[in-house]
Amino acid sequence: MKKLLLYLAFGSTLLAACNAQTGSSGGDDSTGTEASARADKKISKRDGSITRANAYNDLFLDSNALAGYISANKVPDSIARRLTSFYNARNYQYAWFASNGLTEQARGFWNLLDYTINHVKDSSLRDKALQKRMDALTSEESLRFAAGDKGTLQTELQMTQAFLKYMLGYYADGQVKRKEMERFIPRKKEDAVYLADSLLTKKHKDNKYYEDVNEAYAGLKREAGRYLDIVRKGGWANISGPVKGLKRGASSATVLQLKQRLALTGDMPAGDTTAVFNDTLTQGIRNFQQRMGYTPTGTLTETQLKDLNVPAR
Template sequence: MKTFLFYAALSCSLLASCENAGNSINAAAEKEEEEKKNITKRDYSITKANSYSDLFLDSSAMEQYITKRKDLDASIIRRLRSFYNARNYQFAWFTSEGLTEQARSFWNLHDYVTTYDKDTSLRDKILQKKMDALIAEDSLSVSASGDFIQTELNLTQHFILYHLNNYEKGFIKRKEMERFIPYKKQDAVAMADSLLNKKHKNDKYFEDVNEPYRLLKEQLAKYSEITKKGGWRQVPPAKSLKKGSKSAAIPFIKKRLQLTGEMPGSDTSQLFTDTLENAVKVFQKRLGYTTDGIVTASLIKDMNVPAQQRLAQLLMNMDRMRWMPTEPTGQLIVVNIPEFILHVYEGKQKAFDMRVVVGKEAHSTVSFSGDLTTIVFSPYWNVPSSIVKKEILPAIQRNSSYLEQQNMEITGNVDGLPEVRQLPGDKNSLGKVKFL
């Protein structure tokens, strides 16, 4: 009897063990299957011929990065793999010519949340130093080598962390995040259709919190329709036209402005009317001209920019809006760079405007948002290394007194390049007051 009980107990134990083992195997298989569902399949349709970036990394390089980063959470690892599968392992933040505009925009956003929102999880001194150097170097040759691969993957890791930390779960879907950065060269009309056909739930994180993005999307719909219908006819050359003028070019101008909504009605006469003058002023304001209602050769040139090119510009600016922090409230200082105007707002109410100097196009700064905390009187200007290399050093070679004449001095040397700063005074490029 005892022997029977022993064997019976042993049999039950073995059965239980087998059942538990089977359950464990099934659970592991289910978990693996579930993880596969959360990883985008590799998109082999992306090739060097149609990719947004001309640089690709090997999947083994990413696996090496994951192995070395012992601190990576399993969900981050899964998202990294999914992110690069969606791009067929194309670089997201670099081309062979250097940092992409998206990389610079994301880093501005990164700086904002680490500085003003105090997001300590995104602080990385090594990456910060690397990015500062890359941004300062505007003539950069990039290759798919170890150092750039590490920076590329580190930026993507921070990009994923940023979204996880700053948006509630499910607010931005994983696949939307993976398509956030351009991955294929696309025709402007096709790209516009893709954006306009998005359901609100997939675009709400821009439309709901970013008013400029929503307004640009409204214009995108209009210009997309115009482009599909063939755009607008070219306005023929004409001398300066103003109210009261008569010209064969005026009917073309009227049709052009009626098409894009600046001019109401259907008048196509050769007379420059009050209605046309008002329409021209609206068009001028949109393009940053002085609103005097006078049609010049320069204005006609802007009217003749093809509709498809204007559509591409709208798409580009919508992409820039996607990288801006959530629109702040309260007292705001807003600089509209193309307009050369600074606007001051008290809540939603505009307080006043003033003209500003926004710098040269060659030395452009990516759009950014930040808190004004400091005013510096009689500031020093620390000249960026790229300007030192391209402008200051050649000027010194031509004229040994250049630094003295420009009220500049050398304060140090980094990697064989002098550090130059401009002293306070009338010649200082920052003016008499600097706002930080």
């Protein structure tokens, strides 16, 4: 963060000096034109290959809506360019909302942002209006959204602005390049098995370095390996349900299925073959909920059961 601030301060000083020189050159605005051209080069072109058929998400926004948001909220030019670039790269597909609720990425990033604000104590990322809205949304199990809803659009763009601020604040000095940042949130439907396999088998000279200095990267590789192993062994069995009313002390076939499923993904230890809902299962459910961006209550909902029953493929 300090490095970024120093860089910005230096850049501002340099820009001021350039402006002073330009002002004394008799009104020649070529420097400003060149600067504008350089800025435009840092904006990704709109990716027309993303269509409603192959898009990761099913909601799209209008480019004019983004322009209106930037103008109404007086978004600084540096962030405005990145916002435009971000949505150009997605062909103006929503990043955080789908018609059937918050995306997994929205819940995951909100958990990260909330942790950074409240535990790392970085108040620069706090947006009270966004926090109120997201706290309300993440507490809901069943949600429906429409692309034309103004509140949803506002929250979508606020989330993206928060994402950009976070990335620029914690990955300064080009550690994460603009195009890499734009790929963090899925844009197209991809074959998960192919992606996991490529992560594990693709050779890269910096792989060992990444694993040594970035626990998240090492963790991703471990989980990708676990997932690939599950797929190659035939996936996981469907949990029959229902889960309503399941609590500590209950006994049923569903409880045993839950234990087997959560053990596969490492959310609880393997080897518990009893059909009794115990403390170990409660913690396993909490681990699953935390991993998926839900509030870790230890009590499974029907919506979360649907998540568990998404087939491994």
